Amino acid sequence: MARTESNMFPLGNKAPNFELFNPTTGGKTSLEDVKSDKATVIMFICNHxxxxxxxxxxxxxxxxxxxxxxxxxxxINSNDVSQYPDDSPENMKKKAEELNYPFPYLYDETQEVAKAYDAACTPDFYIFDKNMVAVYRGQLDDSRPGNNKPVTGESIRKALDALLVNEPISSDQKPSLGCNIKWKN
Known part of the structure; x- marks a missing residue:
C-alpha cells in the first residue's frame, strides 16, 4: 500500500466535465446530471x-x-480493475448497495477523469461551488487508519458549512492521504 497525498487541484479551476458508467443503474451518469446549484463534492474512492x-x-x-x-x-473509482478486481463495476455495485451510498458511484474505466482532476489517491476530495469552481480539495479530516483520531469529516464539513452561508473557505487545506490510484500500464 503506497501512501500517497493529494496533488491539490488548483483552487479557482473549473470542474472538468465527465460522463461515466454507473454500475448501480447500468447506465451513464454525467456531472451535468448530478451537480448542484449550491455545492458539489466529488470524491475518488474505491472498494479495497x-x-x-x-x-x-x-x-x-x-x-x-x-x-x-x-x-x-x-x-468515482478510477482504479485498474484488471489488477484490482475488488474494484470491478460488479463489486462497486455490491459495495454501493451494501453501504446504501446516497450518491452515484461511477466507474472511470479509461482513467481520463482521474487525470483531468489530477487525482492521486483514494480517497481524494474536491468541493466545487455553484459555478463549479474549486473551493476546496484535500482531506476528509485528520483521521487515518491506525492514528486513533475519530473519523468526523471535519475538514469537508467546515468547508461546506462556510460555502453554504457564503463565507470564505480557509485556503489552509491539508492534502488527503491514501492509496495511490492504481494506474493502468
Missing part, C-alpha cells in the same frame, strides 16, 4: 483501499447530512 474503508461510514453520513441542504455528492 484501507484508507477508504476507514472512512466509508462517514462518507455515507456526510452525504446524508448535506444532501438535504442541497449539496450533491459523486464518487
Amino acid at each position: 483501499c484501507p484508507f477508504v474503508i476507514h472512512v466509508q461510514e462517514e462518507l455515507v453520513k456526510l452525504a446524508n447530512d448535506y444532501i438535504t441542504k442541497g449539496v450533491s455528492f459523486i464518487a
Whole structure:
C-alpha cells in the first residue's frame, strides 16, 4: 500500500466535465446530471483501499447530512480493475448497495477523469461551488487508519458549512492521504 497525498487541484479551476458508467443503474451518469446549484463534492474512492474503508461510514453520513441542504455528492473509482478486481463495476455495485451510498458511484474505466482532476489517491476530495469552481480539495479530516483520531469529516464539513452561508473557505487545506490510484500500464 503506497501512501500517497493529494496533488491539490488548483483552487479557482473549473470542474472538468465527465460522463461515466454507473454500475448501480447500468447506465451513464454525467456531472451535468448530478451537480448542484449550491455545492458539489466529488470524491475518488474505491472498494479495497484501507484508507477508504476507514472512512466509508462517514462518507455515507456526510452525504446524508448535506444532501438535504442541497449539496450533491459523486464518487468515482478510477482504479485498474484488471489488477484490482475488488474494484470491478460488479463489486462497486455490491459495495454501493451494501453501504446504501446516497450518491452515484461511477466507474472511470479509461482513467481520463482521474487525470483531468489530477487525482492521486483514494480517497481524494474536491468541493466545487455553484459555478463549479474549486473551493476546496484535500482531506476528509485528520483521521487515518491506525492514528486513533475519530473519523468526523471535519475538514469537508467546515468547508461546506462556510460555502453554504457564503463565507470564505480557509485556503489552509491539508492534502488527503491514501492509496495511490492504481494506474493502468
